[in-house]
Amino acid sequence: MTAPLAPTEAPSRVEELQARIRGMQATRLDSKAVPTHPAFEQVLPGGSLREGTVVSVEGSTTLLMALLAGPSASGRWVAVAGMPEFGVEAASRFGIDLERLALVPDPGRQWLTVVAALADVIPVVAVRPVGRVSSAEASRLTARLRQRGTVLLVAGEWPGSDASLGVETSEWHGLELGHGHLSDRDVVVSAGGRGEFGRRGRSRLQLPGHSLEFRVAADAAVPQGASAPLNEPVRLDEYVRRAV
């Protein structure tokens, strides 16, 4: 016979149990985990990337590389489409194996077809969409992803993405006024999603750390009180598109 819960404990306990139920009631039976960099254990609501899901990653190529690094290190192929400025050297230093990296820098108007073709054979595909995607096209592709068990990382918005990650604030260290050089940075990553990915959360990561590794920042506690970020999440892509 269990003792009745103290009333103050109840809400958090309920939330915890609900989270467990959500975790056990996966919407699909085959939703297997894809090896992900350990730094994302706290960030991604499910603890890791899941096969057949779409994760939108906004505002940071490094964050995207960090997500690609885990699957690549475990021997999977990864592909990057529509990102001509994807820094190969950084990717290699962050742990993406260039031997198993395919790039399609300019898929042009056919990008959706290209992504579908890549998703057939490559387990993790990153893409920057050109223009908006209609939800019908998106759901067609999602069905294909589920069938193949491919993870799609979208550098931008995606209708009905399973999770979305974004960089809220970014703080570089090592560079001062007139001396030093960039060495590491702390970012606050916001994560949100639906279904099994649960509710919104924010965490502080080092992207990258001193020796180019990704890890959870030492003072991982995010000031939850200051819920509104200082600036709106930066849409750097928009900047660049305007400038070019």
Next chain:
Amino acid sequence: MAVDPVHVDPTRTIVLWCPDWPVFAACRESGLDPATPVALTEGGQIFACSAAARRDGVVRRLRLREAQYRSPGLALLDYDASLDMRVFEPVVRRVEETVPGVQLIRPGTLAMRARGPARYYGGEDAAARALLDTVAALDVVGARVGVADGPFAAEQAARAAGGGGAAGGSPVGIVAPGASAAFIAPLPVGLVVDARIGTLLNRLGVRTLGEFAALPEADVRRRFGAAGAFAHDRAAGREQARVLARTPPPEFEVAQEFEPPLDRIDQLAFAFRVQASEFIERMRAKRLVCTGIRVEIDDEAGGHSSRSWLHPRWFTPADVVDRVRWQLQGAGTADSALTSPIVRLRVVPERIDSTGNHEEGLWGGGPDERVHHGLTRVQSMLGHDAVVTAAIGGGRMLADRQVLVPWGDRAPERVGEGAPWPGSLPVLAPASVFRERLPIGLLDAGGAVVTIDARGAISAKPERFALAGAAAAPVRAWAGPWPVVERWWDAEHARRVHRFQIVDDDGCAWLLVRDDEGWWAEARYD
């Protein structure tokens, strides 16, 4: 000379020699005139040169600078050994039609036994003339023929023969049977031995083949071993080597002429489909697969395009058609018209392998095979260059350091990858490297553009940073200038830029470059 053609010595040999073949082949490929000064280079030295260049004093193993000094109008081309062979192959085939049993000594030099041709043409001289007529029909100029006992002596006879025509002398040199030893006796000893033994023999006072041949055979064998004994036999005209006729390789190449010429890529690709599948099928019948092809295209205006294509696995007929299409496409799209209609298309296998090395596993290939199919599909949608794999190369600028190789092509030889490259960036690499640098403004407190003087000092501290078309925002942190000075000795390719790292007001870091034209963003740490 009246030689009883039936009782000819079996070692009697005819050698056909085309002087300066590498130069001739390179000129034919590049459209230069071999009568002008032309030289081929290999490793910074002259490898071969045309007769005109030789008259100016250019010799083999000369340094490039010296060669250009001696012959200012010298045209330099890179030496390509495979080109030599490729251009010589039609000559060999044509000669084989005239005289069977041909041995290829090296590109430009052929040997064959004298007995058959001499009997058929009624004498060695007549056979030699027939041979010269054959190659002359292929526009090979200045060929010479030598006839002697053994391939070595025959080659020397060919080299000793006159150039014919204006140079005077007969292009056929015939050494009577049994006279070969006397013929080669005055030639330098270096012709039969390598440089090391040659130097030694010279020091010993043995300078000609005759003097070398006069040494006792047993002593030569004891002192110089088997190689020395072999050279001694050659020098004495006792060469045992017979002509070993080659077996003509099976013919796999396919060519198609288009009459009337076709000017649309899709038409052409469709028309070539049958040929392509026949091309692959013929190889499959011999249990061979092709992993590299060369596509040659001639258009109506006289243009010629030739390109090699590799395949990470092996070519299927559809792959061959794809390569033809890509080569025609260049920058255009599949349904675009060509600049000039195509009259002739030729596909030559360059790399052939046994099917045994390419068997599929019992349960199909591994995952990489599926990846290959997928990427090839994307390539056939977007073009050969659209799918790339990446490698890290050497260099100081970020764009130099990324080497992008189309899927299926071999990665180019990487230069200086592990070299230190002083002046390159510290270990943290930017995540976004712009293909085309973005114009930006870096302003000081007063709103003036920050400049850098010749000594590398900045005019004022950078305070504000603006992307083109955006409002200026404060700079949170900055460092620089870090000069990058490259190839200052070469006015055309010299590069002198200054780099900055800054962090903008949003907390995003940029790598900026200042050159003569202004400020640019080279990359972004995002």
